[in-house]
Amino acid sequence: MRDLLLRGVRLIDPFQGLDLPSCDLLLSGGTVVKVAPQIGAERGVVVIRKEGSVVVPAFLDLHCHLREPGQPWKERVANATAAAAAGGFGAICAMANLHPAVDTVPRLRQVLSKNRSLGRIPILQFAACTAGLQGQDPVELDELLRAGAVGLSDDGRNAMSGELLATMLARLDPHGVPLGVHPEDERVLAMANEWASGDPAAWMTRPPQAEETAVEDALEAARRTGSGNLHLQHLTTARSAELVRQAKAEGMPVTAEVTPHHLALDSFLDAPEPGALALTCNPPLRTRADRQALWEALLDGTIDAIASDHAPHEAATDPGQPTAAGFSGVQAALSVVLTLPGAMANLPRVVAALTTGPRAALRRSSAGVPGHGVVEGMAAHLTWIDPLARWTPDGDSWLSGGANTPFWHQELPGQVLATFSRGRTVFLNHVLDGSLEVD
């Protein structure tokens, strides 16, 4: 990595509680050498000033779906992590619903080794809670955690009984690592499906009650066992946010995440371009009132983290048909959040929800997770963004293997200029000085 002097950047660092309106930052040999109001440039240093640009700790994504092993045609690990780096992420968490699911130690070892050799940035792997995510047979959690899983989650499914969830929460509690719950009650989904008799409208077949019942049940299980490791994934409704707010007011150490798309888009009617109507996601997009409540819950700290729920898919073979559910979300996560009114005014909170928030949700696992503040003498693990510059997800800019985003061809705010992960340059935007190179 060449020596780089960033002039006049705003530094937002939730790890240190800092928001400096303007400073210079010198990076050398992958290390943050100096942060000061003004730094003299030595010979050979690349000096760049970008008006209005901001340096933040590198983001951490709590929720990504990688596709290897099982569905490499949807996206390779190399593409997913290149897209994540381009989105400002210095590390990501991967869910266990691969094919086969990550539910045994040999499978975990295989995935960890693949992730290490193919990932441009560190990938933290979740293991399943139950064999095949079927909700019946608990995994060998002690062995899986010893082998390197950062937490457990059957994400994609929610087939465990309340009884089994309580048991798993209690067994996991001494380890201090998260148990992620995909809160959609499958009994409610089945009833809704039957009632809608196959109607493809996702809001009918996946009603808000399915989520709210699951959130209530999960909170009840955590309350009953007194365990402190429940993490609620991708909340979508006002009522869910309110349930978490009440639980936190009681002193429960629950954490929760929200996706950029559930914050920014109202049901299908609000899709930014006609082609996006063919895209669906689970859980579905909700009402404007829901997303406003989610945004308020993020701002007041009820919701701890923004997580992409990155779910790349190939294009539908028949253009009239929707593709599989989910959005390729990791590259545009920050940008989508910056489309929200008030996001710029609340930039420090948005940055916290992408850095310290997700770390807190990982509980004790975060000790081994790369990520820290922008501190002199420490490895550069940081992201440099121009929040007002605009870019467009298209064939030139998009690095993910899946183009299934409702924001395709829509101009978005928030350009990531460069991402550094553990001292390595993992992304450089082409708008920068050509004398810099990716490591």
Ligand SMILES: [Zn+2]
């Ligand atoms: Zn999920």
